[in-house]
Amino acid sequence: MATFIKIVGSLIETLQKILIQGEIDEYENDKQMHCDARLVEMLDRLSKDVQASVKFSESFLIEKIQFLEEVKGIRLPLFIPHSVFLRLLKKKINSVSEFPIKFVNNVWGYLETVCAKVLIDQCGNYPKLLPSMKKATEHVMSKMKAKFAERVVEMIEMEKITDYTCDPDFISSYNKLMNYHAQFLNLLTSYMSNSITVEGYGSINIRHLSEVPENTRNQAFDLKMMMTTYWKIVLKRMVDFLALQLRFFIQKVVKK
Template identity: 65%
Template sequence: MGAFVQIVGSFKETLQKIFIRGELDEYEDDKQMHCNARLAEMLDKLSQDLQSSVNFSENFLVEEMQILEEANGIRLPHFFPHLVFSSLLKRRVNSVSDLPICFVNKVCGYLEIVCVRVLMDCCGSYPQLLPSMKKATQNVMGRMKIKFMERVDEMIEMEKMTDYTCDPEFIPSYNKLMGNRDLFLNSLNCLYNSSQTLNMEGYSIYVKHLNDVSENIRNQAFDLKMRMTAYWKIVLKRMVDYLALQLRFFMQQVVNKEIEAQVVNEVMVNGGGIEKMLAEPPSVAKKRERLQSSISLLKESKEIIEQVMDGIVVTSD
C-alpha cells in the first residue's frame, strides 16, 4: 500500500512540475516533455493560422457586395442594416471554426502522451499497476477534452451571436483603414493605372472588377470591409486568449483535483484493490517454484559432493 501511495504522489508531483510550474529538471534533455514551451508553440501556430484569414487581395469587396445585395430592402440609401455586418461576421467565424477545434485535439493528444510517459516512469518497479493507472489517466484526459471542446463550441457561437468589444483600438483602427478610401477611389478613376491595382495594408489589390459597380454599393462594401477588418483582428486575438486561459484552467483542474482521485478509484475499486494488483502473477509463481526446486536440488548436490570429498580424504589417510 505504501508503494502505491508513493507512486501516486510522485505522479502528481511530476505533473505539477511540468504542467503547472514549468520545471524541467526531471526531463531536462527531452524537449518533448517541456510542456509549457510546446504548448506555447501550439498557441503561436494557432495565432498565425488565424491571422492568415485576414486577406485583402483575393476578390476585393466581392463577398461584401454579395451580402449587401442579399440584404437589400425598401429603406433609405447609403445605410446598411446591422444584419449585414452580422451575416459577414458569421461567415468569417465559420471559416476559421475548424482551427480552434484542431488545436484542442492536438493539445489534448499531446498532454495525454506526456501523462502516460510520466506514469510509465513512476510505475517502473510495479508494472502491474500501469494498466489501471493508465486507464484512469486516459479517462481524465478524455473528460478534459470533452469539456474543452464544449468551451470552444460556446466561444464560436458567442462570437457569431454578438459583435462587441471594449477595445479602445477598434475605432482608431477603423479610421485608419477608412483613410485608404481616397486611394481606393483614385485607383478606380486613374487613367494611367492600366492594371488598376493599389497597395493597401501591405497587400496588392486588384480593383478593375469594381468599375461597373454602382458607387453606392461600392462605397458601402468598402466601409463594411474596413469595419470587419478592424473588428476581426480583435476577434482573433480574443479567440487565442480565451483558448490559452481555458487550457491553463483545465490543466490546473486535472492535476490538482481530478487525476489523483481517479487513479485511486480505478485501482482500489475497479481494479479489485491494491493487494490484488500487487499479487504475484501465476506465471511468476511458477517460475519461483522452479527456482526454489533448483535451489533445493543444488543444496542436495552440494551435500553429496561434500560427503564424497570427505570419503576421499579419509581413504587417503
C-alpha cells in the same frame, strides 16, 4: 494502499513540475517533455493559421458586394443594417472554426502522451498497479478534454451572436482604413491607377470595381474595413481565450 497513495502523490508532483511550473530536470534530454515550448509552439501555429484570414485578395470587395446583393431588402440604401454585419461575421467565424477544435485535439493528444510517459515512469517498480492507474488517468484526461472542447465551442458560438469590443484602438484603426476611401474613389473615377496601396496590406487591385454602382461600392468598402478591423480583435481574443483555458484545464487535470 500506502504504495498506491505514494505513487499518486509522486505522479501529481511530477506533472505539476512539468505541466504547470515548466521544470523538466529529470526529462532534460527528452524534447518531447519540454511542455512549455511545445504548447507555445502550438499556440503560435494556431495564431498563424487564423491570421492568414486577414488579407485583401485580388478580388477586392467582390465577396462583400455579392454578400450585399444576397441580403438586399426594403430599407434605406445608404445604411448597412447591423444584422448584415452579424451575418457576415458568422460566415467568417465559420470559416475558421475548425482551427480551435483542431488545436484542442492536438494539444490534448500531446498532453496524453506526456501523462502516459510520466505514469509509466512512476509505476516502473509496481507493474501491477499500472493498468488501474492508466485507466484512471485516461478517464480524467477524457473528461477534461470534453469540457475544454465544450468551452471552445461555446466561445465560437458567442463570437457569432455579438459584435463587441472595449479595445480603444478599434475606432482609430477603422478610421485609418476608411481614410483611404477618398483616394479609392478618386483612382476609380480618374483611371489614374489600377491599384491602391493600403498600409499593412500592400498594393490592392481595384480596376474590376469601376463598373460597380457607386452606392454598392461604398457600402462594400465600409463593410470590408469595418470587418477587417473587428476581425483582428476577434482572432486575438480567440487565441488568448484558448491559451487561458488551456492553462486552466491543465491545472484541473493535475489536481484531479
